[in-house]
Amino acid sequence: xxxxxxxxxxxxxxxxxxxxxxxxxxxxxxxxxxxxxxxxxxxxxxxxxxxxxxxxxxxxxxxxxxxxxxxxxxxxxxxxxxxxxxxxxxxxxxxxxxxxxxxxxxxxxxxxxxxxxxxxxxxxxxxxxxxxxxxxxxxxxxxxxxxxxxxxxxxxxxxxxxxxxxxxxxxxxxxxxxxxxxxxxxxxxxxxxxxxxxxxxxxxxxxxxxxxxxxxxxxxxxxxxxxxxxxxxxxxxxxxxxxxxxxxxxxxxxxxxxxxxxxxxxxxxxxxxxxxxxxxxxxxxxxxxxxxxxxxxxxxxxxxxxxxxxxxxxxxxxxxxxxxxxxxxxxxxxxxxxxxxxxxxxxxxx
Amino acid sequence: xxxxxxxxxxxxxxxxxxxxxxxxxxxxxxxxxxxxxxxxxxxxxxxxxxxxxxxxxxxxxxxxxxxxxxxxxxxxxxxxxxxxxxxxxxxxxxxxxxxxxxxxxxxxxxxxxxxxxxxxxxxxxxxxxxxxxxxxxxxxxxxxxxxxxxxxxxxxxxxxxxxxxxxxxxxxxxxxxxxxxxxxxxxxxxxxxxxxxxxxxxxxxxxxxxxxxxxxxxxxxxxxxxxxxxxxxxxxxxxxxxxxxxxxxxxxxxxxxxxxxxxxxxxxxxxxxxxxxxxxxxxxxxxxxxxxxxxxxxxxxxxxxxxxxxxxxxxxxxxxxxxxxxxxxxxxxxxxxxxxxxxxxx
Numbered sequence: 001x002x003x004x005x006x007x008x009x010x011x012x013x014x015x016x017x018x019x020x021x022x023x024x025x026x027x028x029x030x031x032x033x034x035x036x037x038x039x040x041x042x043x044x045x046x047x048x049x050x051x052x053x054x055x056x057x058x059x060x061x062x063x064x065x066x067x068x069x070x071x072x073x074x075x076x077x078x079x080x081x082x083x084x085x086x087x088x089x090x091x092x093x094x095x096x097x098x099x100x101x102x103x104x105x106x107x108x109x110x111x112x113x114x115x116x117x118x119x120x121x122x123x124x125x126x127x128x129x130x131x132x133x134x135x136x137x138x139x140x141x142x143x144x145x146x147x148x149x150x151x152x153x154x155x156x157x158x159x160x161x162x163x164x165x166x167x168x169x170x171x172x173x174x175x176x177x178x179x180x181x182x183x184x185x186x187x188x189x190x191x192x193x194x195x196x197x198x199x200x201x202x203x204x205x206x207x208x209x210x211x212x213x214x215x216x217x218x219x220x221x222x223x224x225x226x227x228x229x230x231x232x233x234x235x236x237x238x239x240x241x242x243x244x245x246x247x248x249x250x251x252x253x254x255x256x257x258x259x260x261x262x263x264x265x266x267x268x269x270x271x272x273x274x275x276x277x278x279x280x281x282x283x284x285x286x287x288x289x290x291x292x293x294x295x296x297x298x299x300x301x302x303x304x305x306x307x308x309x310x311x312x313x314x315x316x317x318x319x320x321x322x323x324x325x326x327x328x329x330x331x332x333x334x335x336x337x338x339x340x341x342x343x344x345x346x347x348x349x350x
Numbered sequence: 351x352x353x354x355x356x357x358x359x360x361x362x363x364x365x366x367x368x369x370x371x372x373x374x375x376x377x378x379x380x381x382x383x384x385x386x387x388x389x390x391x392x393x394x395x396x397x398x399x400x401x402x403x404x405x406x407x408x409x410x411x412x413x414x415x416x417x418x419x420x421x422x423x424x425x426x427x428x429x430x431x432x433x434x435x436x437x438x439x440x441x442x443x444x445x446x447x448x449x450x451x452x453x454x455x456x457x458x459x460x461x462x463x464x465x466x467x468x469x470x471x472x473x474x475x476x477x478x479x480x481x482x483x484x485x486x487x488x489x490x491x492x493x494x495x496x497x498x499x500x501x502x503x504x505x506x507x508x509x510x511x512x513x514x515x516x517x518x519x520x521x522x523x524x525x526x527x528x529x530x531x532x533x534x535x536x537x538x539x540x541x542x543x544x545x546x547x548x549x550x551x552x553x554x555x556x557x558x559x560x561x562x563x564x565x566x567x568x569x570x571x572x573x574x575x576x577x578x579x580x581x582x583x584x585x586x587x588x589x590x591x592x593x594x595x596x597x598x599x600x601x602x603x604x605x606x607x608x609x610x611x612x613x614x615x616x617x618x619x620x621x622x623x624x625x626x627x628x629x630x631x632x633x634x635x636x637x638x639x640x641x642x643x644x645x646x647x648x649x650x651x652x653x654x655x656x657x658x659x660x661x662x663x664x665x666x667x668x669x670x671x672x673x674x675x676x677x678x679x680x681x682x683x684x685x686x687x688x689x690x691x692x693x694x695x696x
Contacts, residue, residue, distance in 0.1 A: 047619050052517045076622060174670040202669075214670050219519075219613035220620055224421050228664040231414050245519070245617065252614050256535065256542075273519055350518070 037067040037306040039299050040090035040098040042083050044127075046073035049271060049350030050291050051101065054125065057295030058099065065303040070095070077216075078175075080104040087111045090120070097121035097302030099295065105130040105178060121305040123312070125294045127179055128320060137301065137312040138320035139294045143182035143268070146287035147240075149327040149336065150266035151190020153285045154238055156333035157264065163237065165191070168229040169201075169212045170222055170241045170250055176201055180242060183268050184212075187240045210236050215246040222249025230257055241267045244274025244286060251282045270328060271350035278328055279341035285329035291349055293323045383687075384694040387636040388648040390687055394634075394680075395655050402662030409665055412541040422657035423546045424449075424612065424621070427605040428628035429635070429649040430550075430557050431482075431598035436632055437561075438574040438594050439641025440496035444485060445602050446624035447507035450617075452478040453606035454511050456529055457520040457616035467528030475603040481507055482599015486592040504625070515618040522614035532611030546608035550650070553604060558646045570594060575642030630677065631656060634684040638692070655680065 041058045043051035055071050062069040070093070072086030080103050088111070090098055097120050102108045105127060112122050112134055124135040132138060158165050169187075172180040176199075185195045193206045202212050210233040215221035222241060230236060230253065239254075241247040247267040254260040260282075267274060270288020277283045301312045315322040327336060328344035373381070383390050403410040428445050435442040456474030459465050465473070481503070488499040522530055532546035561567035569590045572580040581587045610616050635652025637644025656677055663673045 047512055047517055049517050049519075174674070211667065213664060218619060219615060219617055220424070220609070223613060224660075227417050227421065228661055231408050231417065231661070231665055232667075245619075248615060249613055252533070252612070256533075273521060276521070 037065075037097075037303055038090075038093060038095040039067050039069050039302045040086065040093075040095045040100075041069055041071045041295065041298075042086045042090075042098060042100040043071070043073045044077055044101045044103050045075070045079075046071070050126075050269070053349040054101070054291045054295040057292035058299050060292075061296040061299035065300055067096075067299060067303045067306075069299065074103045078103050080107045083108055084111045087115050091115055091118050095120060096306040097123065099123050099125050099298040099302070100135075101126045102129055109134045121302050121311065123298045123301060124320075125298055126291065127177075130178070132319045137314070139297050139301075139312075139323055140320050141289035141294075141325050142318070142320075142322050143179050144186040145322075146268045146289065146325045147183040147186020147188075148190040149287050149325065149338075150240070150268065150285050151187040151192075152336045153190075153327060153329060153333045153338065154187075154264060154266055155191045156336055157284070157331065158238070160333070165208050165238045166233060166236045167191070167193075167209050167238045167240065168226065168236045169209070170215045170225050170229075170239065170246050171201055171212055172217050172242045173214050183242060184240065187266070215242060215249065217243045217246055219245050219249035219252070222246035223253045224249075226250040226253035227256075230254075230259070234259075237263050239263060239265045241265060243267060244269045244271055244277065244283065247274065247283050247286075248277060251277075270326070270344060270348055272345065272348040273350065275328055275341055275344040275348045278330060278344060281330075284331065285327060285333075285338065286344075288326045288328050288344055288347065290323050290347075297321065297323065380691060380694050383691045387643060387645050388651060390691075391634060391636050391648050391651040391655065391684070395651050395658065398655060398658050398662065402658060402666070405662065406665040409662055412539070414661070414665075416541045416543050416547065418654065418657045418661050419547045419550075420544050420612070421661065422631075422653040423544070423550045424605050424609050425624060425627045425631055425656075426550045426650055426653040427553055427608060428602060428624055429631040429653050430553055430646055431601035431605075432628040432632050433635075433637055433644065433646050433649045434557070434561070434570060434594050435496070435598050436574075436629075436637055436639060437570050437641060437644060438591055439577070440489065440591070440594075441500065441629065441639070442485065442595075442598060443497065443500040443625050444481070444504040444507055445500075445598070445605075445628055446621040447504045447511065448478055448481040448599055448602040449605045449609065449624065450621045451481065451507045451511040451514075452603040453610050453616045453620070454515045454520070454618055456606060457525045457610060458515060460526050460529065461520050461524040467526030470526060471528060471607065474606055475600055478599045478601075478603025478606065479596050480599065482602070483592070483596040485599070486595030489595065490588045490591045511618050515616075517618055519618070520616040522610075525610075525616070529607065529610050530614055532608045533614060534611070544611065546611050549604065549608060553601065554646055554650045557601075561646060566590070566593065571642055573641075627656070628653075630681055633688075634680050636684065636688065638688050639685075640692075643692075652684075 058069045074082045083103055098115055115122050122135045124138040126140050128138045129135045171184055181201055184201050185198050188195050196203045211229050213225035213229055215225050239250055241250055244267050247265050254263050264284040267283050267286045270286055274286055278286055327338040329338045330341050332338050432442055432445055452474040455477045456470050459473055460470035485499055485503055488494055489496050535542040535544050569585050573587045573590045577587055631653035632649045634655055635648030659676050660673050
């Protein structure tokens with residue numbers, strides 16, 4: 001071995017060690033502050049700001065109600081196995097309840113059953129289980145309502161301006177997951193399109209629809225999908241997007257084609273960057289949801305269940321607890337209630 | 351794995367014939383492909399362009415073609431780095447993570463500290479190169495398989511990216527315009543082309559030249575073909591590998607710059623499937639996963655084939671499901687072809 005390669009070994013060791021220290025130094029593997037009731041939070045991923053916010057909300061509520069939160073997450077959207085492991089770990093750790101945003105609403109049900117048989121209260125956040133009553137309760141946005149609001153807003157706007165709509169729909173992915181379907185179909189119904197099967201994206205035959213494409217809910221996907229749909233029909237003037245990152249990507253495609261002034265984008269989420277985009281006119285209207293509130297209510301419900309065994313009650317007329325949705329727009333449309341972007345920025349997440 | 355192609359287009363005869371004059375047409379084709387790795391993918395690309403042009407009249411417009419090139423610019427540049435790693439019989443699963451980390455560093459440093467564009471860019475390139483260098487050191491000094499090393503560093507780099515960015519996207523309005531420059535367009539022959547697309551083409555040409563016409567390039571091929579023989583013949587294989595991984599890291603930083611320009615923001619959640627997409631482009635482009643055989647131009651063609659399929663099927667109104675399936679079939683066909691070519695008799 002030459003001196004040079006020994007230096008190499010030393011350098012490698014040094015770099016590896018410092019990286020390791022860095023990574024372990026700022027991880028949050030089951031931080032257990034406080035004591036008392038143990039609450040498990042299992043999110044879809046730990047990368048999406050929506051879930052980062054949810055974690056914050058859970059930690060805050062835990063501080064107030066003397067509970068302890070342990071957080072787990074899937075590695076990526078759709079990762080069911082990590083969530084199964086997390087539930088098993090939480091049962092073993094003696095948790096009183098679990099808050100979960102399921103990556104696979106059906107596949108997680110057997111694990112949830114196991115937890116409930118072990119006496120835990122299981123609450124689905126943001127996304128319902130299938131069937132919904134597989135969990136003790138669901139705290140979520142009414143996604144159909146979220147879609148309906150932006151659809152109604154767009155309809156009123158297009159009618160006021162006397163324009164004929166040409167609609168592009170930028171969905172999540174090919175899997176037809178519930179949140180994707182509900183927002184898409186809600187939007188179309190709000191706009192006055194016959195949606196045929198409410199549980200199916202893309203079975204409509206309305207000539208105003210140019211087409212659907214998928215974005216993975218990310219800017220890059222949003223841009224590519226918008227580019228391809230514009231190639232299909234350059235006359236598109238109304239774009240529905242599954243979320244605000246996809247909307248940001250779609251806007252870039254429109255800008256590149258010199259069409260950003262003639263096209264209205266509507267979206268769902270109400271994250272701070274998205275509301276900023278409403279303020280600067282990139283997004284016409286968005287339906288804001290409240291992940292912090294979902295997590296807070298969830299932790300409080302489990303703390304209460306641990307105290308006296310009471311379970312949360314659903315919102316009247318729905319099979320879940322509706323945590324509310326607000327239309328955010330700086331161009332109010334007649335007959336559709338909305339708040340402006342200033343209000344939206346005070347109440348946004350992420 | 352079956353390595354025989356459908357023999358419907360071979361008029362009988364054993365494809366593994368004897369000397370040149372007596373070879374069947376199929377065996378001659380096999381020889382041609384063995385000598386020229388990019389011919390196969392080029393034929394596939396042309397054929398798919400013809401088919402989609404027939405399916406949709408919008409497909410073969412200059413605007414749409416420049417769009418496809420733009421859409422593959424990120425994966426296409428990643429594939430350049432991926433190719434040189436695969437040529438050395440390695441594989442780089444961490445390329446997407448390095449790209450995203452570089453893009454976050456470029457954007458966030460500039461947004462937080464007001465560092466001027468060129469310096470932010472330089473810092474991003476430095477981070478990319480260092481990440482690549484770390485991969486190279488682990489492969490050469492600790493003698494670990496590249497697959498394992500980059501599987502590990504993929505997670506390390508991704509975690510660092512989430513930690514540094516706090517999972518928050520940095521908006522284009524908060525960063526210097528130089529970072530967004532790759533998304534700007536220039537008018538060439540009546541068609542608007544992004545600087546990012548041009549950069550990809552220039553990078554491919556430069557890397558192809560380096561591989562073909564420099565001693566370093568020949569060493570890369572030799573090291574991938576037979577590490578031990580190369581070492582015994584006096585090539586400093588450790589240094590070659592180190593230089594390859596570091597160069598790949600710098601190339602991924604270039605992808606990062608192109609990515610920022612394309613989405614006018616820097617998102618910590620971008621590029622999560624890009625490592626596999628870049629490997630797909632390399633494989634479809636005729637580069638062998640066993641090292642020592644293939645070409646950069648092929649990888650660009652491979653990326654374009656995938657881009658053409660996605661765009662063409664979308665224009666024809668085909669469901670996304672079938673787009674994904676088509677890409678899967680392409681991969682299998684490409685690797686089968688590669689296996690068959692390797693069986694060539696001298």
